[in-house]
Structure formats: structure tokens, C-alpha cells
Amino acid sequence: MAEGRKNIILEGKNLQLGYRKGKKIFEVTSDISFSLMKGELTCLLGPNGVGKSTLLKAILGQNPPIGGVLTFRDTPIAQYDRRAMSKNISVVLTDKITSGNLTVGQLVALGRIPHTGWLGRLQDEDRSKVEHAIESTKIGYLHDRRLSELSDGQLQKVMIARALAQDGELLILDEPTAHLDLVNRYEIMHLLKDIAHRQGKSVLVVTHDLEIAIETADQFWLMECGFPLTAGLPEDLILSGEINRLLPDDQLSFDIRSGKILPLTAEIDYTIDGPHEIVQWVKKALGKAELDKTDFKISISKNPLKFELEYDINKSIHDNIETVIRELTIRSL
Amino acid sequence: MIKSNTYALIFLIGVFLCGLLFIFNIGIGSVYIPFGDIISALTGGEFNRRSWETIIYNYRIPKAFTAILAGIALSVSGLQMQTFFRNPLAGPFVLGISSGAGLGVALLVMAGSAFGITMLYQTGVGLWSVIMAATAGAVLVLLLMSLTAWKVKDSMTLLIVGLMFGSATSAVISVLAYFSDAEQLKVFTVWSMGSLGATAPVQLKAFFVAQIIGIIPVLMFIKSYNAMLLGETYAESMGININRLRWAMIISTGILAGSATAFCGPIAFIGIAVPHMARLIFRTADHRVLFPASALIGAMVLLVCDAISQMPTSAQTLPINAVTSLVGAPMVIWLILKRNFSKEF
Numbered sequence: 048m049a050e051g052r053k054n055i056i057l058e059g060k061n062l063q064l065g066y067r068k069g070k071k072i073f074e075v076t077s078d079i080s081f082s083l084m085k086g087e088l089t090c091l092l093g094p095n096g097v098g099k100s101t102l103l104k105a106i107l108g109q110n111p112p113i114g115g116v117l118t119f120r121d122t123p124i125a126q127y128d129r130r131a132m133s134k135n136i137s138v139v140l141t142d143k144i145t146s147g148n149l150t151v152g153q154l155v156a157l158g159r160i161p162h163t164g165w166l167g168r169l170q171d172e173d174r175s176k177v178e179h180a181i182e183s184t185k186i187g188y189l190h191d192r193r194l195s196e197l198s199d200g201q202l203q204k205v206m207i208a209r210a211l212a213q214d215g216e217l218l219i220l221d222e223p224t225a226h227l228d229l230v231n232r233y234e235i236m237h238l239l240k241d242i243a244h245r246q247g248k249s250v251l252v253v254t255h256d257l258e259i260a261i262e263t264a265d266q267f268w269l270m271e272c273g274f275p276l277t278a279g280l281p282e283d284l285i286l287s288g289e290i291n292r293l294l295p296d297d298q299l300s301f302d303i304r305s306g307k308i309l310p311l312t313a314e315i316d317y318t319i320d321g322p323h324e325i326v327q328w329v330k331k332a333l334g335k336a337e338l339d340k341t342d343f344k345i346s347i348s349k350n351p352l353k354f355e356l357e358y359d360i361n362k363s364i365h366d367n368i369e370t371v372i373r374e375l376t377i378r379s380l
Numbered sequence: 381m382i383k384s385n386t387y388a389l390i391f392l393i394g395v396f397l398c399g400l401l402f403i404f405n406i407g408i409g410s411v412y413i414p415f416g417d418i419i420s421a422l423t424g425g426e427f428n429r430r431s432w433e434t435i436i437y438n439y440r441i442p443k444a445f446t447a448i449l450a451g452i453a454l455s456v457s458g459l460q461m462q463t464f465f466r467n468p469l470a471g472p473f474v475l476g477i478s479s480g481a482g483l484g485v486a487l488l489v490m491a492g493s494a495f496g497i498t499m500l501y502q503t504g505v506g507l508w509s510v511i512m513a514a515t516a517g518a519v520l521v522l523l524l525m526s527l528t529a530w531k532v533k534d535s536m537t538l539l540i541v542g543l544m545f546g547s548a549t550s551a552v553i554s555v556l557a558y559f560s561d562a563e564q565l566k567v568f569t570v571w572s573m574g575s576l577g578a579t580a581p582v583q584l585k586a587f588f589v590a591q592i593i594g595i596i597p598v599l600m601f602i603k604s605y606n607a608m609l610l611g612e613t614y615a616e617s618m619g620i621n622i623n624r625l626r627w628a629m630i631i632s633t634g635i636l637a638g639s640a641t642a643f644c645g646p647i648a649f650i651g652i653a654v655p656h657m658a659r660l661i662f663r664t665a666d667h668r669v670l671f672p673a674s675a676l677i678g679a680m681v682l683l684v685c686d687a688i689s690q691m692p693t694s695a696q697t698l699p700i701n702a703v704t705s706l707v708g709a710p711m712v713i714w715l716i717l718k719r720n721f722s723k724e725f
Contacts, residue, residue, distance in 0.1 A: 133619030146609040148665040161619040167603040
């Protein structure tokens with residue numbers, strides 16, 4: 048237990064979060080408790096407006112909690128001054144970076160600002176930290192490029208390198224994979240996992256990317272309106288069904304078999320024979336085409352892929368689903 | 381990437397050019413004085429005519445120094461504003477300083493007829509009284525802005541309030557102008573066109589001291605301005621105290637741009653354009669380079685503009701405020717078209 052406590056970087060107990068406006072208090076969320084562990088990638092998930100950003104602001108000391116205790120390494124966040132905080136926590140935000148004239152190297156070096164003197168001159172230690180940050184994010188080939196010349200995915204990696212160069216124990220990222228393509232989303236999340244596991248940093252990621260988060264995160268924090276924060280191993284949350292808390296309405300549900308979020312519509316019982324992996328796609332296509340008749344039969348044979356459609360006394364063979372659907376729709380007219 | 385040696389070389393060339401421009405600037409005027417004479421006089425020789433000595437020492441050299449100081453003040457203020465507000469259109473006067481100074485001068489010059497009472501200003505332009513009036517006006521607006529900054533934490537709101545203050549004071553000036561005599565109106569209009577030649581050595585000393593004081597906050601917060609390149613939230617996460625930086629910026633630009641306006645009248649364009657020129661020429665966003673670069677370019681641009689306003693070989697002079705825009709605007713447009721400007725801000 049003592050060992051466990053030592054690994055807790057950030058801890059919240061019964062936090063009540065919100066905004067003060069004059070004497071009025073606007074509560075956003077309450078009853079938030081968590082412990083963030085060293086060397087782990089934690090993903091914070093929840094619908095928009097549930098208070099994720101408010102929680103981040105509380106951790107960054109920009110908007111202190113209204114109630115409860117928030118500690119960083121067993122000391123209340125409020126007791127850290129700005130500079131001490133900046134040496135411990137670094138961030139990647141969703142703010143747009145407009146300074147196209149900065150080079151990648153210069154931007155990463157900005158991460159050393161909390162550690163340098165008044166002119167910001169880099170010492171040997173600063174330089175090696177910057178170099179290390181660039182190396183571990185694999186952006187060395189971009190070193191002399193200007194920010195205006197980077198793609199969104201490259202820019203995000205550069206921003207992560209900057210946060211790494213700041214050399215805190217806790218890295219907080221606000222939707223780092225928004226607007227990125229699939230490959231970049233995977234790369235960034237795996238990069239963050241590596242940073243947590245290999246460099247022993249705590250990484251807290253706010254994300255809406257459930258599938259990639261399940262694959263990479265050590266811990267999930269689920270936030271939903273009016274409920275306490277649920278924390279746990281992603282797989283445990285899936286098995287216990289608590290993952291469905293992310294989907295408060297009854298239209299969507301997390302499908303435990305495919306690991307995907309699926310609509311909760313009653314599945315129409317088509318008669319389809321064939322290998323399971325193909326049948327599911329055929330069903331999907333028929334469902335999308337809104338075919339509600341079931342008085343037909345499809346048999347699928349593999350190698351070569353053929354679809355045999357039987358209805359009434361007719362039989363036809365097709366080599367893709369599209370023509371199957373076309374024939375079925377013509378018939379129902 | 382440009383190495384620091386290269387920067388040093390560019391700066392050396394810049395300083396040398398600035399020196400050349402300085403000599404060129406004092407060589408030009410309604411009275412023809414040969415360059416050879418000026419250089420020999422500056423290096424310890426004697427002037428051929430007594431009148432030349434008077435013109436050079438009492439008029440042209442103070443004017444050239446004023447150009448340098450005002451150029452530095454306006455560009456450094458402009459760069460601070462652009463970075464702090466993260467807005468390429470911000471300039472030294474966005475917080476209403478020049479309109480405040482204008483209001484002060486307008487009250488001094490024109491309020492007499494507007495209110496039907498005789499104000500202190502009646503005959504002839506008292507140099508110090510105009511300077512004091514401009515300073516008082518600038519300080520007044522600055523105090524109002526400080527009050528706002530104290531209440532409002534959001535930069536964009538501060539910017540908008542500054543623009544509103546500017547509009548409001550301009551409106552008051554218009555009302556005053558509407559009711560004033562043609563003669564008073566002309567005096568004010570001439571002031572509002574700016575002049576670098578209104579500073580005698582005494583005023584120049586005061587101007588110089590103001591500049592030194594105004595530059596100090598810039599030097600103190602130079603690293604914070606680099607952090608501001610990523611925006612306020614990032615800067616805060618890097619340990620920068622935004623509130624303190626905001627005050628440093630208000631005080632510094634207040635003193636720099638305020639004193640420049642008080643001594644020279646409003647000079648448009650320099651403050652907005654020169655930081656962009658510095659960015660385009662030095663191709664960097666590092667404020668440790670940009671601040672000295674802006675100062676140097678600002679001084680050079682204003683020296684050139686002043687030389688042009690003298691209209692060599694003519695006894696007439698053009699208002700400096702018009703020349704800066706006439707010369708500068710095409711220059712910046714050219715730079716913008718040549719490089720991808722918006723990506724480099």
C-alpha cells in the first residue's frame with residue numbers, strides 16, 4: 048500500500064468543480080475522486096460539457112475546485128506556485144498555434160522556459176532534454192521546418208515533444224487526436240503509451256476516440272452528468288458494462304463482441320448462410336438499405352466470393368452485395 | 381536555419397546602415413550643406429559658416445535623434461502589442477494612447493472657442509505645453525485602460541475596450557474641432573500630422589529618459605513574449621504570469637508610444653508595419669532577435685521617412701505622418717506579396 052501511494056502523482060477526493068462569478072457559484076460537476084498513477088496512460092472520456100475541461104483547468108491551477116481536495120504528490124495544488132507547477136505539469140491543448148515563423152526546434156525549446164534564466168538561454172542540460180524530446184517523438188527530420196509547413200499530425204507530435212521537453216512528471220493532453228487521420232491517431236496514442244511506460248511519466252489524455260483508447264490506455268476515467276467519476280481498467284469497464292455510461296441515451300450501445308459502438312436497433316432476422324465474418328457485413332449492408340422483408344435466403348460461398356439469392360422460386364448469383372440489394376429492392380416494388 | 385552569428389552580422393550591417401542614414405538625414409534640408417563639411421565637422425573639424433553649425437547642432441541632429449528614438453519606441457511598442465494580443469493588426473495605439481494624447485492637445489488648442497472661455501493656449505505654440513497636454517491625455521486614457529485591465533482578464537476584451545476608448549476620444553476631438561476657429565483647427569491638424577522637428581535638445585533629453593524607462597519592462601519580460609507565441613494558456617502552463625506581463629506591456633507601451641506621441645505627434649504605420657518587416661527580414665519569431673531588430677528597423681525607417689519629408693532641393697516639408705504611410709505601405713505590401721505573410725506571423 049505504501050508503495051502504491053508513492054506512485055500516485057495526482058489525487059482528487061470528492062472534488063466539486065465549477066466557476067465562481069462574483070459571489071455566485073456555478074457547479075459543473077461534483078463527487079469527482081481519482082488517483083493518477085506514475086507510468087500509466089490514463090484516458091478521460093465523457094460527453095461534451097460534462098466537465099472534462101473544468102477538471103483540467105482545476106489540475107492546472109487555473110480554476111481551483113470549489114470543494115474537495117486536489118493534491119499533486121500529496122501536496123495541495125494550490126500550494127504550488129506557477130513556476131513550480133510548470134516544472135511538474137506540461138500540457139498539449141487544443142488552442143490553435145499561429146506562429147508559423149517558429150521552427151520545430153525553436154518550438155520544442157520553448158518547453159524549457161520554466162527552467163531557463165530571464166533571457167531563456169539554453170544550457171547543456173536544456174539542450175539534451177530538447178534533443179531527447181525530439182528523439183522520442185521521432186520528429187528529428189522536421190527539426191528545421193517551420194510550423195507553417197507541417198501537417199496537423201506532425202504539428203501534434205511537435206507539441207507533444209515540447210511538452211516532453213518541459214520535463215514534468217505529468218503530461219496532460221486535451222483531445223490530441225482530434226482532426227487527425229486514422230494512422231496519425233494510432234501513432235499519437237501509441238507514442239503517448241510509450242512515453243508513459245518507458246519514461247515513467249503520467250499521461251492524462253482527454254479523448255473521444257474510444258476504440259484507440261481501449262487499445263492503448265492503462266486506465267479509463269469515465270465522466271457522465273450527475274454521476275461520480277468511474278475509474279478502472281478499460282477491459283474491466285467493458286466487461287462490467289460500465290462503459291455504456293458514456294452512452295446515456297438508449298439509441299447506442301457498446302458491442303462487447305466487436306468492441307464497437309452500435310445502434311440499439313432490433314436486428315432483423317435475415318436468413319443468411321456462410322462464414323460469420325462475411326455474414327455480418329452483408330447484414331450491415333441490408334440493414335442500411337432498410338430492407339425489412341425477410342422472405343429470402345442468401346447463401347455465401349468463399350473463394351471466389353459469390354452470393355446466392357433465393358426468393359419464391361427464383362435463384363440468382365451475384366458477386367457483390369450491391370447487386371443483391373438492387374435485385375431485392377426491385378422485387379419489393 | 382539562421383545561426384546566431386548570421387544575426388550578429390545582419391545587426392552589424394544594420395547599425396552601420398543606420399549610421400549612414402543618420403548622416404544622410406542630417407545632410408538633407410532646406411538649406412544645402414555639403415556632406416563633406418558635415419562629416420569633417422562631426423569628426424572634430426569646423427564648419428565653413430556659423431549658420432550651418434546652428435542648423436546642424438540645434439535643428440538637424442536633434443531631429444535625427446528624435447527620429448531614431450521615436451522609431452524605436454513605436455516599433456517596440458507595436459511588437460509587444462502584436463505578440464500579446466496575438467493579432468497582426470495590433471499596433472502601439474490600439475489601447476487608445478494616440479487618441480488620448482490627441483484629446484489632450486485638442487483640449488489645449490481648441491477648447492477655448494468650444495467652451496467660450498479663454499484657455500491657457502492663445503498665441504503661438506508653447507512647445508512644453510503641447511507636450512504636457514499630450515502626455516496628460518495619454519496618461520488619462522492609460523489610467524482608464526489600466527482600470528479596465530484590472531477588472532477584465534480577457535485580452536480580446538481589453539483590445540476591444542481599447543478601440544472603444546480610442547473611438548470615444550476621437551469623437552470628443554471631432555466635437556471640439558467642429559466648434560473651433562479655423563486657425564486653432566489648423567494648429568491642431570498640423571500637430572496631428574506629426575513632426576520630428578519639434579524637439580529642442582532639452583526635450584530630447586526628456587524623451588531619451590522616457591525611452592530608457594519604457595524599455596526596461598521589455599527587457600525584463602523578453603522570455604515571456606516568446607512563451608506568448610503559443611497563446612495565453614500555454615504561456616501560463618510554462619509558468620508565465622500573464623497578469624504581470626499585461627501590466628508590463630501596458631506600462632511599457634504607455635511610456636514608449638505615449639512619449640513618442642507627446643513629442644512628435646501621432647505617427648502612424650511604423651508601429652504596425654515595422655514588427656512585420658522585422659519578422660520577414662529576420663525570418664524568426666524569437667523575441668530576443670525581434671525586439672532589437674524592430675528597434676533597428678524602426679529607427680532606420682523613420683530616418684528615411686524624415687529625409688523624404690524634407691523633400692530634398694525644396695524649401696517645403698511634408699508631414700511625417702503622411703510620409704510614413706506613403707512610403708511604408710507599398711514597402712509592406714511588397715514584402716507581403718513576396719513572402720507568405722500570414723503564415724509567418
